[in-house]
Amino acid sequence: MLKIAIVTNTLAPYRTPVFSALAAMPGVEVHVFSCVEREPNRQWDYAPLRTGQTTLQRCFVVWRQRYIHSNLDVLSGLRLYRPDVVVTDGFNPTHLYAFAYCRLRAIAHVAMTDGTLASEQKLTVLHRWVRRWVYAGSQAFVAASAGGQALYDSYGVSHAQRFRSCLAIDNQAFALAPAAPQFDLLFCGRLEAVKRPQFVLQMALALALRSGRQVSVLMVGSGSQMAALKAEAARHADRVAVTFSGFASQQALPALYRSARLFIMPTSWEPWGVVFNEACAAGLPILTTPAAGAVGELVLDGENGYVDEPDAGRWAARAASLLDDATAYRRFAARSQQLVAGYTYEHAALGLQQACRRAWQRQQASAPQDGNYRSRPRVLIVERQLLHYRVGIYERLRELLAAQGMELQLLIGEGTPAEKLKRNEAHLDWVVSIPTYYLLNGRLCWQPYGRYARGADIVIVMHENKILYNLWLMFVRRPARLAFWGHGANLQSARPHGWKERFKRWTVRRADWWFAYTDLSASLIAATGFPLDRTTVVRNAIDTTAMTALCQGVDSRALAARRQQLGLGEGPVAIYLGSLYKEKRLEFLLAAALEVRRQIPGFQLLVVGAGPEQGLIDQAGDSHPWIHVLGALHEEDKALALRLADVMLNPGLVGLGILDSFASGTPMFTTDCGLHSPEIAYLDNGVNGVMTANDSVAFAAEIVQTLSVPETLARLRAGARRSAADYTLDEMARRLSGGIGAALASL
Numbered sequence: 001m002l003k004i005a006i007v008t009n010t011l012a013p014y015r016t017p018v019f020s021a022l023a024a025m026p027g028v029e030v031h032v033f034s035c036v037e038r039e040p041n042r043q044w045d046y047a048p049l050r051t052g053q054t055t056l057q058r059c060f061v062v063w064r065q066r067y068i069h070s071n072l073d074v075l076s077g078l079r080l081y082r083p084d085v086v087v088t089d090g091f092n093p094t095h096l097y098a099f100a101y102c103r104l105r106a107i108a109h110v111a112m113t114d115g116t117l118a119s120e121q122k123l124t125v126l127h128r129w130v131r132r133w134v135y136a137g138s139q140a141f142v143a144a145s146a147g148g149q150a151l152y153d154s155y156g157v158s159h160a161q162r163f164r165s166c167l168a169i170d171n172q173a174f175a176l177a178p179a180a181p182q183f184d185l186l187f188c189g190r191l192e193a194v195k196r197p198q199f200v201l202q203m204a205l206a207l208a209l210r211s212g213r214q215v216s217v218l219m220v221g222s223g224s225q226m227a228a229l230k231a232e233a234a235r236h237a238d239r240v241a242v243t244f245s246g247f248a249s250q251q252a253l254p255a256l257y258r259s260a261r262l263f264i265m266p267t268s269w270e271p272w273g274v275v276f277n278e279a280c281a282a283g284l285p286i287l288t289t290p291a292a293g294a295v296g297e298l299v300l301d302g303e304n305g306y307v308d309e310p311d312a313g314r315w316a317a318r319a320a321s322l323l324d325d326a327t328a329y330r331r332f333a334a335r336s337q338q339l340v341a342g343y344t345y346e347h348a349a350l351g352l353q354q355a356c357r358r359a360w361q362r363q364q365a366s367a368p369q370d371g372n373y374r375s376r377p378r379v380l381i382v383e384r385q386l387l388h389y390r391v392g393i394y395e396r397l398r399e400l401l402a403a404q405g406m407e408l409q410l411l412i413g414e415g416t417p418a419e420k421l422k423r424n425e426a427h428l429d430w431v432v433s434i435p436t437y438y439l440l441n442g443r444l445c446w447q448p449y450g451r452y453a454r455g456a457d458i459v460i461v462m463h464e465n466k467i468l469y470n471l472w473l474m475f476v477r478r479p480a481r482l483a484f485w486g487h488g489a490n491l492q493s494a495r496p497h498g499w500k501e502r503f504k505r506w507t508v509r510r511a512d513w514w515f516a517y518t519d520l521s522a523s524l525i526a527a528t529g530f531p532l533d534r535t536t537v538v539r540n541a542i543d544t545t546a547m548t549a550l551c552q553g554v555d556s557r558a559l560a561a562r563r564q565q566l567g568l569g570e571g572p573v574a575i576y577l578g579s580l581y582k583e584k585r586l587e588f589l590l591a592a593a594l595e596v597r598r599q600i601p602g603f604q605l606l607v608v609g610a611g612p613e614q615g616l617i618d619q620a621g622d623s624h625p626w627i628h629v630l631g632a633l634h635e636e637d638k639a640l641a642l643r644l645a646d647v648m649l650n651p652g653l654v655g656l657g658i659l660d661s662f663a664s665g666t667p668m669f670t671t672d673c674g675l676h677s678p679e680i681a682y683l684d685n686g687v688n689g690v691m692t693a694n695d696s697v698a699f700a701a702e703i704v705q706t707l708s709v710p711e712t713l714a715r716l717r718a719g720a721r722r723s724a725a726d727y728t729l730d731e732m733a734r735r736l737s738g739g740i741g742a743a744l745a746s747l
Contacts, residue, residue, distance in 0.1 A: 004356050005083035007098040008033045009069055009090055010039045010293055013046035013250050014167050016276045020050035021349035028353060031081050035060065035069035035094050045249050054083075056094070069094045077103055085356045087112050087142070091130055097136050108363035110355050111138040113165065116147025116293050117154055119271040121587065123729065131155065139359035142352060145272055147293045159425065160414045160433045161362070163355035165348045167272050171340055172256045174281035183243070184323060186260035186284070188253070188275050189267070191215060191223030196266040198225070199310050201240060206316035208239040211323075212535050215240050220256055257282035260328075262319055266310045267291055280340035285322050285332035287315055304335035308645040313596065334565055357429035365432050377406045379740055380456035380479075384436070384445060384467060385415040388426040388634075389656055394545040395428070396733035409456070411449050416442035418612065424579060424632075442521045444468055445695045453479045460485055460515065474510045478640055481743055483513040485538075487678050490523035515736065518678040534746075536739025540679055541679055541732040542656050544724050546614040546662035550639035562640055566628050571602020575645035575666065577638075578657050580611030583675055585652030588696055590627075592651065593702035597626060600707060605649075608633050608641050642666055646713060647706065651699055655679050661689060662724035667716035669706075671699055682727060688719035 006019060011034050023030035031052035038044060056071035071092040078086065078101050086102050088095040090114040102109040111134055123131075135141070135155050141162045143149050151186040152162055185204060189195045200217065208215040217240060226244070233242035248256055255264070263279035265288045272293040279286050280298055286305030286455070288295065301307040306318040322329050379401060398408045413436030415425060437446045447465045452457050457649065459479040461470055463486030473482055488508050490501060499550055508514075508528040516522040517540040526532050574593070577583055597603045603626065607617050621629035642648075642664035650657065654670050654675035661668040662682075668689035670676070683689045692702045704713050 002027060002085065002360060003029045003081070003083045004031070004087060005078055005081055005098075006030065007034050007074060007089070008032065009067065009092060009094075011037055011044075011049070012041065013044050014169060014277075015089075016046045016049050017170070017345040018165065018168065020047070020354065021285070021345045022352055023051040024247065025349065025353055031083070033074055033098075035071050035092070036067075036342040038450075039067050045251075047250075052531065058538055067441045069093055074098050074099060084108065085110060085360050087352070087356065087412075088134075089113065091127070091134065096130070096134070099137065103137055106363065108140075108359035109134075109138045109497075110140045110142060110352075110358075110359045111135060112149050112165070112352075113151065113357075114144045114271055115151060115601065116145060116271050117150040118147060118291070119269065119293070120151060129172060139362040140355040142355045145697075146297055147271065151248055158414060158433070158436075159420060160412060160436075161358065163351045163358070163427065165294075165351040165355070166343045167274050167276060167277065168343045168345050168348045169277045171277075171281040171344060174257055174278055175283065175337065176254065176258070181261045182403050183216045185215065185217045185262050185264050185319070186220070186257065186279075187217070187264050188220040188248075188256070188278070189265065191219070191221050191225040191229060193225065194267065194269050196268055196310060197221075197223075197225075197229055198232070199227065199266040199312070200264055201236070201242070201692060202312040203266070203315045203319070204240045204242075205236055206312040207319050209741050210316050210320055214238070217242045217439040218256065218260055218597055219243070220245045220248050220253075251280060254282065260284065260289060262274070262322060263305075264315075264319075265289075265292060266315075276637055277340055277343055280336035283333040283337050284327065285336065287318055291412070300335070300338055300339065301423045303690065304332050304339055338565075343727070354429060355429055358427065358433070361430060362433060367540055377457040377744055378455060379406055379408050379460070380411065380452055380672055381408065381460045382411045382447070382449060382462070382469075383435075383487075384413050384447065384462060384464065386412045386418065386426050386428065386431065387411075389424075389542040391426050391428060391461040392520075392729045393541070393732055394431075396480050396729055397736050398430075399734055400737040401740065404737065406740070406744075408608075410451065411452060412445075413445075413447045418442065442466075445734050450477060451475070458483055458513075458740060460740075462486055463488065463504070463507070465490075465507075470507070474507070481512045482510075483515060483743060484511040485507070485515040485517075487517055487521045487527065513739070515739055518681050520678040520681045534743075535733060536742070538732050538735045539727055540656060541727045541729050542659050543729050544659050544663040544729065545728055547639060547642075547660060550636055550725055551643055551664045553641050554636075554643045558640060558642055563644060566604075566606075566644075567605045567625075568628075568644065569602050571604060572600060572646045573604045573606060573644050574647050574649050574703070575606040575608060576649050577608045577640060577642070577660055578650060580607075580613040580617055582613065583653040584613075584650065585675075586613055586616055588651045588699075589649060589669075590616075591650070592696045592700040592703070593627070594624075595697065596703050596707075597624075599704045603707075604628065606630055606645060608638065634746055639664070648701060649703070653677065654683070658682050658689070659727055662720045662727065665717045665721040665724075667706075667713075667720045669699065669703055671695075682721070682723065684719065687716075688723045689716065 019032055033054050035056055037055050057073050059071050060067045060069045074094050074097050085108040086112040088098050141157050142165045145169045145171050191197050204215045204217050241245045263284040263286045268291050270292045275295040276298050286299050295307050299305045401408045410431045411434045412431045413434050418437055432450045434447050446468050458481040460483040463484040481693050505528050509530050514525050514535040516537050522535050522537050593605045605627045608630050617629050621627045645666050648661045648666045648668045651671045653675040656679055658668050671694045672694050673694045685691045692699045
């Protein structure tokens with residue numbers, strides 16, 4: 001049982017349900033230490049905590065309208081509770097006492113923040129020093145938003161130790177079917193200068209003038225500007241009808257949101273703004289400023305709202321465009337609810353749990369070893385970074401090895417800054433994070449982990465030239481058994497006979513065992529003279545079983561609803577699924593798609609993924625309404641997108657993404673471009689997919705031909721579905737564990 005102590009200023013309605021959800025997870029016990037139950041300037045109400053809870057003895061001062069808490073009794077509370085992990089969500093003296101307790105007792109610490117890089121720009125030197133001190137002694141970090149991640153970037157916090165616990169509300173409570181709206185505009189927040197409530201009246205007046213009618217406004221909240229706002233509203237009662245509801249309880253808020261058509265928040269400072277969660281869940285389009293932390297994540301300009309500096313005329317024009325256009329309004333409203341769907345208490349709790357487990361694991365790994373005799377063989381695998389599609393294989397492999405009496409230890413670093421832009425890194429609670437240093441603009445990588453390698457019975461490393469520690473293992477401190485995992489060559493190399501590839505081929509034979517991705521990889525390894533009987537072909541795979549089930553579980557009503565929501569019409573649909581970077585040849589893809597659209601006017605293209613070339617895809621989507629940019633999707637959302645498509649297009653590098661084609665029965669179309677990973681060997685041209693000449697016209701022609709002949713498309717779809725059974729994580733894990741066993745037995 002992992003005992004987690006959370007030290008917080010006050011019990012907030014958007015965090016207490018997260019703490020309760022965390023406590024409900026198996027293997028976790030939670031106790032919340034609150035400096036006060038509710039700070040005096042807050043009128044919050046919240047659901048009862050379903051955790052242990054201690055309200056510390058009240059001790060604070062007020063400085064610049066902020067409460068500075070100093071509760072020394074947090075130390076005795078922590079001593080009594082004896083946690084494995086302590087989470088602090090601020091830098092008040094009380095939080096620092098808890099952090100110091102962790103340092104003195106060698107207890108794992110998690111730093112948690114709702115702040116952002118923008119919200120902390122004006123901190124003093126002392127404040128920044130305190131944060132550096134705490135971050136240097138923390139084992140994991142939790143941010144609520146991308147702004148929080150940017151804040152951690154500014155302090156050099158490792159991506160491998162970061163997790164996200166989003167700010168959330170009860171989405172279902174706000175999503176109930178609304179009655180006919182009574183108000184045009186809704187403002188919900190403190191009536192203070194920082195929120196600019198006076199601007200709401202100015203904008204409403206401009207809207208009334210533009211519309212030639214009275215505009216109705218609902219203002220929810222209380223604050224020092226209440227009297228001035230009421231007086232101003234009374235002077236313009238003929239053009240703007242303002243209703244002041246005052247402070248509203250959590251139970252009353254959903255009905256208030258559903259009584260309005262647009263949500264307005266002209267804030268000048270907002271690290272996040274839970275009001276945006278509430279507005280999205282209620283299905284309201286949003287108008288706000290760039291100062292809102294939710295902008296770019298929960299509020300997307302031109303998708304579910306508009307983001308602009310306060311200008312009454314421009315805001316009135318934006319509001320009128322939504323109020324007067326029912327189609328646009330419905331599109332924005334639906335997008336709001338779609339965006340907020342992933343912001344739940346359960347997701348927030350999961351991120352917090354992952355951070356706590358990572359912190360505990362790192363603390364345990366750094367503790368002195370007891371030197372006891374170990375009878376179980378230890379298998380050490382080192383990855384430069386952990387990508388999301390690798391999570392399933394390591395979970396399965398760990399189970400298989402444990403059943404055979406072996407222990408798997410997985411060491412994980414982090415990718416280069418460019419690789420991080422692909423946003424496909426993942427986390428596992430039980431892995432060990434290792435320091436990662438890049439040199440020469442990412443061309444070389446140093447990951448020291450000698451103390452782990454010395455105690456392992458076999459060390460399996462990725463066969464990459466850039467990983468300098470591989471040379472250390474080969475020639476300086478060789479482990480008991482050294483195995484390489486990879487292709488044996490760089491299939492994307494522009495100079496296959498250059499010195500880099502010659503060096504790579506020379507190192508192939510310096511391993512004791514090889515784990516080859518595919519049969520093509522094994523042949524490249526054998527060509528260097530490495531023995532085939534010491535090579536295991538793992539059949540590199542992703543979780544096709546789960547994705548196959550998800551695709552099969554998509555019902556016709558969900559498909560029809562999503563098709564209508566995207567405006568796909570009745571024409572054929574293609575999908576691009578993958579990261580957005582140069583080797584994927586996205587300009588080629590767009591050129592071919594334009595040619596297909598010219599020949600098949602109803603053709604639609606879905607683009608699913610994220611990465612460095614996001615701007616190119618966004619520009620194409622803005623210019624062509626039939627190109628739908630959906631961003632990165634996972635699990636059910638990814639399966640739904642795949643089921644919408646008739647074919648999958650990827651004219652550039654094809655790797656493991658081909659298995660998504662098989663899992664969904666969506667045949668892959670690619671080109672003979674010379675960039676592919678060994679998984680291209682899984683494509684059987686004309687049977688489960690299509691490979692054309694490396695020419696956009698030929699590529700487009702083959703797509704048009706297939707989409708125009710239903711029998712051809714049906715045959716390819718059936719072939720793709722049959723192939724899904726041949727490449728699964730279970731088979732890959734079985735082959736890996738078998739190869740490990742053979743290596744341990746024969747060497």
